[in-house]
Amino acid sequence: MKRLFLIMAILTVSIAASARDLYTVTYKVQPQMHCENCKKKIKDQLKFEKGVRAINISIKEQTVKLTYDADKTDTQKLSESLKKIGYKTTEIENKKLNLK
Amino acid sequence: MKYKLSILCILFPVFAYGAKLNGVVLSEDGEPLVGASVRWENRTTGTTTDIDGKFVIAYNTDDKTLITSYVGYNNDTTLVDFSEKSIIIKLFPYILDEVTVTTRGRGVVKVSGAENSMLIGQQELFKAACCNLGESFTTNPSVDVSYDDAATGAKQIKLLGLSGAYVQMLTENIPAFRGAAHPYSLGYVPGPWMQSIQVSKGSSSVKNGYESITGQINIEYLKPQAEDETIGANFYGDSKAKFEANLDGNIHLNKTLSTAFLAHYEDRYTSHDGNDDGFIDMPDIKQFNIANRWGYFSSKRITQAFVSVIDENRKSGVSSHATHHLDPQKYDADLHTSDVNAWVKNAWIIDSDKNTNIAIIGNFSRHLFDGKYGDGRTLYTGQTNAYGQLLFETDFDEHNSISAGASIVYDYYHHNLYLSPAPLKDRETTPGAYAQYTYKIADKFVAMAGLRYDYSGIYGGFFTPRAHLKWTPLYGLTFRASAGKGYRTVNPWAEYNYLLSSSLPIIVEETLRQEKAWNYGISASYSLSLFDRPLSLSTEYYYTDFDSQVILDRDSYPGQIYISNLCGQSYSHTFQIDLNYELLEGLTFAAAYRRNDVKESYDGVKMDKSLTPKYKGLLSLSYLTPLEHWQFDATLQLNGSGRLPTAPVVNDIKIYEESYPSFVQLSAQITRHFRHLSVYVGGENLTNYKQKNPIINLTSVSYYDPTLIWGPVDGAMVYAGVRLKFNYR
Known part of the structure; x- marks a missing residue:
């Protein structure tokens, strides 16, 4: 188990280190997300999308915050992916992630 | 709402x-x-x-x-x-009841009703290979799964320290796998078919009959009306040469009508003898299992229908490459099972605001078992069961609701046993009626009281009272209490047929009484947020007391098996404590410990019930990466020691020990999820613990007994598999 976590930690660090071009985009989605199920549906759609590094969904704020690798995907692709499952997106913010 | x-x-x-x-x-x-x-x-x-x-x-x-x-x-x-x-x-959120839906959505969710029950969802089921129902409880501290018999691989679950026969099994809330189907029933529900399993401990609602004593296990299969139309497949293989394939799919024919298909095939290719005792460790099981179900959902009416067919062959006995020169004719077992089940449920929704509905349920099953054991012992058992239920439910207002109904159970058993040339026949028809009243103050308090009266064609009329209380004094803190009676008719040859693989004489008392028991339970659960992460703690205590019981007595006359009426006391006390905590984002930890004190009287002498562990502990760690691509699960199980039935004495020496030791088992699995695919590898019994002599006295036909099983009979096993799911529309 110890070794497993070590491998996990190395993997996480190496992913973070190799990613130079990380951005975080925040979308407001239509229709509204109502419950854990909507959240799950969106997460299930996005989690295997190429370039997606982190997903943060807030039902309270009705936002989907995505961290992505700009070398592999862009906001258009991400918003199209959400459109496939019936969610229209409005981009609120798209900023480069500062990795120090 | x-x-x-x-x-x-x-x-x-x-x-x-x-x-x-x-x-x-x-x-x-x-x-x-x-x-x-x-x-x-x-x-x-x-x-x-x-x-x-x-x-x-x-x-x-x-x-x-x-x-x-x-x-x-x-x-x-x-x-x-x-x-x-x-x-x-x-x-304020209206899910004030149980804080169970965490950010991640836990695999096991406490059900918010008055009964102490939990829902095991697919997320939890997929933590282990989960080939069938019997293997679904590896990560569950409340349900024990043990082998009954090393030769034929009969397995049973135990709840509250008592035999699985006292747990009412339901599929889609209809009583299932009763009587003749019970011994091998854990193998009849393929893992990938299940959407969820609900385990309720203690006395249950009177709705589903009088049979549950220690609890209820309800299995929900994949639904045809599921939002997505999917085709799924699962392929599995393990180091014991077992292969499995499962297929499932559903179609929405129109807005109201949908259908689903489920198929399962399993086969064990080689006869492995890992402990080199001359016997194959695991029986060679070949099983086909198919089902088709339909659902019609409109705002006024819901109709569901289900049909399934199972065909299974089990072969066990002497290994073909044995060096022990055992005579296959004396030991080999060859069992064939076929089972057909069909049911229809129809509910008319009269007033959806008040949950007023009338439902009618019909179920038919026919189970045939044909067993040939060593030394010419044979058993043929057939059970035909028909079940009908009519029920009415309504809310009077937001506090008061009622459920009432009538049911009829018909069982027909016919046996042909090597001991008795003439076939034995048993027939029991039991009509009954029930009423259950619930008083509820939203999120705070639930009181449920039910009473049913049934009239058995064999035992006459009897009342079943049951009551439940649930109280939530504070957000996250819930107390539950229950008390109730349960009854059961025992068909020894149908239920205890696995005993025929031993060579011990089996003597059945002529007039067996109906089993009657009271069950009382209290539980408390507390959920809170500790360092911004959910923590839940629960404790429970259950007491089951038999007024009348049919016991398996191996102590009064060592070397013989008596199936007789209880004379004296028989009870079970269990105490369990559970802790769940999310240590880090995605990393959950669970710990549980249970004490069992189960006593039975043999010929008036009170003793610990044999083959029942005194305690059980469980530790599990589960980690899901933030994007849910990888999942790691490990479970460590501590099985307590227990007593073995009194050993017969040969040449002044007892042929086996008085008790068995405690042992530890480890299982682990790694899963990689992809959009339409999950690949998993894992291992069971990784500590490689094996019961030393699973077969007693195997070199001599007298006292030959493979039914004293308390631990794993085969060593470490590794497996790998793939699950596919396509959303085709």
């Missing part, structure tokens, strides 16, 4: 402008609620809150009461004081 009055509203002054009111809608912890709808009472239009939870709404002189609603939260009704021109409305 029942309308609920406002819980809190704070008014405070801000400057005024025109005939407009502005305000903000917040959640209980002060977060703004975006898109909450706000309107005046008696008006159909209104406004919604913006990204900061703020709203502006125009008003007339007759507007007084503001209604605020937001999905997942209780509606709020506020009488507005217009001297204040701004208003804060706080909404």
Whole structure:
């Protein structure tokens, strides 16, 4: 188990280190997300999308915050992916992630 | 969702402008609620809150009461004081009951009803290879799964320290796998077919009959009406040369009608003899299992139908490459099972606001078992069961509801046993009726009391009273209590047929009484947030006391098996404590410990029930990466020691020990999820613990006994598999 976590930690660090071009985009989605199920549906759609590094969904704020690798995907692709499952997106913010 | 009055509203002054009111809608912890709808009472239009939870709404002189609603939260009704021109409305989530839906969605969810029950969802089931129902409880501390018999691989579950026969098995809330189907039933439900398993401990509702004594296990299969139309497949293989394939798929034929297909095939290719005792460790099982189900859902009527067919062959005995030169004719077992089951449920919804509905359920099953054991012992058992139920349910108001109904159970058993040339026949028809009343104060208190009366064609009439209480004094803290009676008719040859693989004489008392037992239980569960992560703690205590029981007595006359009426006391005390905590984001930890004190009287002498461990402990760790691509699960199980039945004495020496030791088992699995695919590898019994002599006295036919099983009979096993799921529309 110890070794497993070590491998996990190395993997996480190496992913973070190799990613130079990380951005975080925040979308407001239509229709509204109502419950854990909507959240799950969106997460299930996005989690295997190429370039997606982190997903943060807030039902309270009705936002989907995505961290992505700009070398592999862009906001258009991400918003199209959400459109496939019936969610229209409005981009609120798209900023480069500062990795120090 | 029942309308609920406002819980809190704070008014405070801000400057005024025109005939407009502005305000903000917040959640209980002060977060703004975006898109909450706000309107005046008696008006159909209104406004919604913006990204900061703020709203502006125009008003007339007759507007007084503001209604605020937001999905997942209780509606709020506020009488507005217009001297204040701004208003804060706080909404409270209506899932106040059990804090179980965490950010990640746990695999096991405590069910919020009056019964102490938990729902094991697919997420939990997929933590282990989960080939069938019997293997679904590896990560569950409440349910034990043990082998009955090393030769034929009969397995049984134990709940509250007592045999699985006292647990009522239900599939889709219809009694299933009763009597003849019971011994091998854990293998009849393929893992990938299951959507969820609900385990309820202690006395159950009287709705499903009088049979449950220690609890209920309800299995829900994959649904045809599931939102997505999918085709799924699962392939599995393990180091013991077992291969499995499962297929499932559903189609929505139109808006109301849907159907689903389920198929399963399993085969063990080699006869492995890992402990080199001359016997194959695991029986060679070949099973086909197919099912088709239909669902019709409209606002007025719900109709569901299901049909399944199982065909299974089990072969065990002497290994073909044995060096022990055992005579296969004396030991080999060859069992064939076929099972057909069909059911229809129909519910008419009369008033959906009051949950008023009438339902009718019909079930038919036919189970045939043909067993050939060593030394010419044979058993042929057939059971035909028909079941009908009519029920009516309605809420009188938001506090009071009732459920009432009538049922009829028909069982026909016919046996042909090597001991008796003439076939034995048993027939039992039991009509009955029940009523159950529930009083509920939303989220705070539930009292449920039920009574049923049934009339058995063999045992006459009897009452089944049962009662449940649930109290939530504080957010996250819940107490439950239950008491109730249960009954069961025992068909020894149907249920104990696995004993025929031993060579011990089996003597069955001529007139077996109906089993009767009381079960009492109390439990407390507490959920809280510790360092911003969910922690849940629960404890429970159950007591089962038999008034009358049919016992398997191996102690009064060592070397013989008596199936007889209980004479003296028989009871079980169990105490369990469970802890669950999310240590880090995605990393959950669970620990559980249970003490069992199970006693039975043999010929009037009270003893620990044999083959029942005194305690059980479970530790599990589960990690899911943030994007849910990888999943790691490990479970460590501590099985307590216990007593073995009194050993027969040969040449002044007892042929086996008095007790068995405790042992530890480890299982682990790694899963990689892809969009349409999951690949998993894992291992069971990785500590490689093996019961030393699973077969007693195997070199001599007298006292040959493979049914004293307390531990794993085969060593470490590794497996790999793949699950596919395509959303085809």
